[in-house]
Amino acid sequence: MKVRVISALVGILLFIAVVYWAPQWVTLLAFSLLCALAAYEFLHNTGLLKGSPLLPICCIAAFVVPAASNYDMYYILPLLYVFTLLVFLWAILHPQRITAEQIAHAYLGAITIPFLLSGVMRILLQHENGKVYVLLPFLAAWCSDSLALVFGMLFGKHKLIPQVSPKKTVEGAVGGVIGAVAGLCIFGYFAGNKLGVEPNYLLLSAAGVVGSLAGMLGDLALSLVKRKTGIKDYGRIMPGHGGVLDRFDSVIFTAPLFEILLHFTSAI
Structure with missing residues (x-):
């Protein structure tokens, strides 16, 4: 640890x-x-x-x-x-x-x-506010991962897709969505103050939901490859975390999603 x-x-x-x-x-x-x-x-x-x-x-x-x-x-x-x-x-x-x-x-x-x-x-x-918005894909992915782990440990009873990832549960997935929504709304509060705008919490909540789902898909997709190829981790470059793909599997799917969303709206 x-x-x-x-x-x-x-x-x-x-x-x-x-x-x-x-x-x-x-x-x-x-x-x-x-x-x-x-x-x-x-x-x-x-x-x-x-x-x-x-x-x-x-x-x-x-x-x-x-x-x-x-x-x-x-x-x-x-x-x-x-x-x-x-x-x-x-x-x-x-x-x-x-x-x-x-x-x-x-x-x-x-x-x-x-x-x-x-x-x-x-x-x-x-992006004009790139140094602020670059946090979005990471927050959506990692807040989702963190609360999914907590919810899974506390309430997990129903397996999500055991053939791909045996430890993931439906309850954990629900917690992941809540974590992403909460993370982005908190981000909106502080980012709004920095940029001098009123945060759009409805939009941030919607982005949190789709961002969490995209991150879970990324996690499951890269887990499927590991299972199919018989490896536990993609690498050892990050002690305790594995390789680049182990740490950024969710971000691979959330980054382009938020890039697309920011193309159509820059509201937070």
């Missing part, structure tokens, strides 16, 4: 440094490294592309995704095009060493997951 708490505190300090103190190029570099590591965990540590020459190509592509999607969404197209050329060129030249499933895994690990996770960075760098 002590290791877990210390690891969490170090992570929070690094987050603050990268988001609020570092110049933009350092922020981009940090997210690029995070996405490359996520791709490595997803493709190597699971065994999906372990030992494949495609693995370094996937990690390089994942590293480029944050910058490409931040400066102009159009830059994703040449990245995707070059990546596709390389993947299928290698597959055509070595048809006996790759399966159709591995090709699909390559796209999921190198492009899709990094692009979704980069929603955090796009909120931060492209």
Whole structure:
């Protein structure tokens, strides 16, 4: 428990440094490294592309995704095009060493997951109040996770989807929704004071509900991959927490959701 708490505190300090103190190029570099590591965990540590020459190509592509999607969404197209050329060129030249499933895994690990996770960075760098709103996907995901754990321990009786995640319960999921709604409303109170606006608690509550559900889906989705590939954690980079994907599985699904919501409304 002590290791877990210390690891969490170090992570929070690094987050603050990268988001609020570092110049933009350092922020981009940090997210690029995070996405490359996520791709490595997803493709190597699971065994999906372990030992494949495609693995370094996937990690390089994942590293480029944050910058490409931040400066102009159009830059994703040449990245995707070059990546596709390389993947299928290698597959055509070595048809006996790759399966159709591995090709699909390559796209999921190198492009899709990094692009979704980069929603955090796009909120931060492209929105007028990005340094405030960047907290939204984290609050929705982690407040939901925290209260879901508490509700599950206190009231959990009915399994949610035991085939995917045996410990998750319906009662925990209800607690997760309550936690996300409460977290975003508290955020609205303090953020509203900082920005000098009246918080829209109805909108924040609705965002909390959908954000919590999206975070749970992310958690279950990455848990399904772990179960299918027979691993307990994606990595060990964060002692007591596992790997990047273990800690950011929910955020991968909440970040693009809040990016979309903020595109249509900036009200808090």
